[in-house]
Amino acid sequence: MLTNSHGSLTEMPKIIQQAALSNxxxxxxxxxxxxxxxxxxxxxxxxxxxxxEIQRIANALAAQSYINQVQINIHHGSIAIKHDAKDDTLKNIVTTLTDLGVIFADITEGNSEAAVGITNAIVNLNKKVELATKGEIDLRVIFPLGLSILAVRQLLAKGLQFEIIPWYVLAWYAFDSFIKLHGVSKPQSTNNG
Structure with a gap:
């Protein structure tokens, strides 16, 4: 007969259930x-x-005999696990991670590293343009203006054509990008009720 540290078999399911709930x-x-x-x-x-959280997982993994090294990168959320590559090792790692509260899912939230890099580069370029023009204009003005100039150029050079990229498509992109980049807000209600 199995006993536990509480001396009662009826206490064990409650303890397991509490551990599962807290986990x-x-x-x-x-x-x-x-x-x-x-x-x-x-x-x-x-x-x-x-x-x-990530350090807790890394420490628990590093304590396992079948794991040689654990490297973490908090900023990117990366955990690299070097192991002995035996047959059951992967299963043991997944079991350990599951016991630590890790759920394996398809993570789609957030931006990819490439998207973040491009966004940061554009934000930095925008800051440089603002500094160079002393805050008069930025990329949110330059980009739609550039598309508008292209639209006028296409109209003057090619006329009202309907093949390739017509002038009205470029004009629409100029207008649309200006609106989206400047964020049109709804007027505030003046009701005091």
């Missing part, structure tokens, strides 16, 4: 992005990219 509130979404022999790389979802 479920700490669920961490992650995705396996690379699985090569001897190396596994995970991407942790953006809301869970806290130093304490």
């Amino acid at each position: 479920s509130s700490k669920r961490i979404s992650a995705k396996i992005v690379s699985n090569t022999p001897g190396r596994l790389r995970l991407r942790v979802a953006l809301p869970h990219r806290e130093n304490g």
Whole structure:
């Protein structure tokens, strides 16, 4: 007969249930992005990219005998696990991660690294343009203006054509990008009721 530290068999299911409930509130979404022999790389979802959470997972993994090295990158949410590449190792790693509260899911929230890099480059360029023009204009004005100039050029050079890229498409993109980049807001209601 099995006993537990509480001396009662009826207490054990309650303790397991409480542990499961407390563990479920700490669920961490992650995705396996690379699985090569001897190396596994995970991407942790953006809301869970806290130093304490990722470090806790890394420390628990590093304590396992079948894992040689664990590297983390908090900013990118990456956990790289180098292991002994034996047959059951991957299964053991997945079990350990599941026990730590990791849920394997397709992570779609947030932006990709490429999108973030492009966005940062454009924001930096926009800041340089604003500094150079002392805040008079920025890329939100230059881009639609450039498309408008292209539209007028196409109209003057080619006339009212309907093949390739007609002038009215460029004119529409100029107008549309200006509106989207400047964010039209709805007028505030003056009701005091």
